[in-house]
Amino acid sequence: MADERQVEVVKMTDGSSREFAGKRKMIKESFVMDDGALAVTLYFRNGEVRNLVLNSKLVTKFALHGAEQKYGDEVSGVEDIDDMILAIDELHERLGKGEWGVKREASGISGTSVLLRALIESTGKDVGTVKNWLSAKTPAQKAALRKSSTLLPIIQRLEANKVSKAANVDTDSLLSELN
Numbered sequence: 001m002a003d004e005r006q007v008e009v010v011k012m013t014d015g016s017s018r019e020f021a022g023k024r025k026m027i028k029e030s031f032v033m034d035d036g037a038l039a040v041t042l043y044f045r046n047g048e049v050r051n052l053v054l055n056s057k058l059v060t061k062f063a064l065h066g067a068e069q070k071y072g073d074e075v076s077g078v079e080d081i082d083d084m085i086l087a088i089d090e091l092h093e094r095l096g097k098g099e100w101g102v103k104r105e106a107s108g109i110s111g112t113s114v115l116l117r118a119l120i121e122s123t124g125k126d127v128g129t130v131k132n133w134l135s136a137k138t139p140a141q142k143a144a145l146r147k148s149s150t151l152l153p154i155i156q157r158l159e160a161n162k163v164s165k166a167a168n169v170d171t172d173s174l175l176s177e178l179n
Contacts (some may be wrong), residue, residue: 015051038062070095082113090135114162115146157178 005022012018018027027043033111054062074091095159119130134142146155160171 010043010047012043012049016043016049018043020045029084049067059152067152080113085114086116089131093135114144114155114158115151117158119145120150121154122150 008020009017010020020027025045029041029043031039031041032082033039033053037056037058040052040054042050044050058171069092071088078084078103112153116127116130116134119125120127125133134165138147145151
């Protein structure tokens with residue numbers, strides 16, 4: 001399906017032109033100036049432009065805010081806390097390799113923490129070994145592993161325990177009332 005958003009070309013007060021798609025009201029660009037100062041230029045849909053040189057005393061604050069945002073964006077939409085932790089670990093590893101723009105595949109992390117624990121239980125391997133092995137697997141491979149006859153019973157038990165703990169209900173105690 002083609003992107004059918006309307007694009008408006010706006011002549012900016014600095015003489016340049018910018019394309020604003022859909023409801024977008026501002027375009028942000030950042031750069032390093034010739035003297036090494038950091039700057040951000042904001043282009044507004046009404047044609048206004050703001051060139052903002054960052055206060056050098058606040059560069060660390062800006063960097064930390066960006067880091068918080070990057071890590072937060074990585075887990076946006078991930079419901080399970082253990083999956084969030086794995087996603088953060090994977091992002092941190094990619095950033096350590098200098099891979100800023102690499103994006104995790106959609107739903108590639110969902111349920112991975114339970115799969116990781118099931119593999120550790122099943123194989124007896126340590127967390128690092130299994131995590132490293134699992135990181136090379138595609139979402140389709142991970143989904144297939146979750147359904148394997150070896151791992152499925154472990155995964156079902158782990159997920160059932162997770163649900164009862166999340167609801168703060170001792171299901172074993174509840175079931176013992178029937179005995």
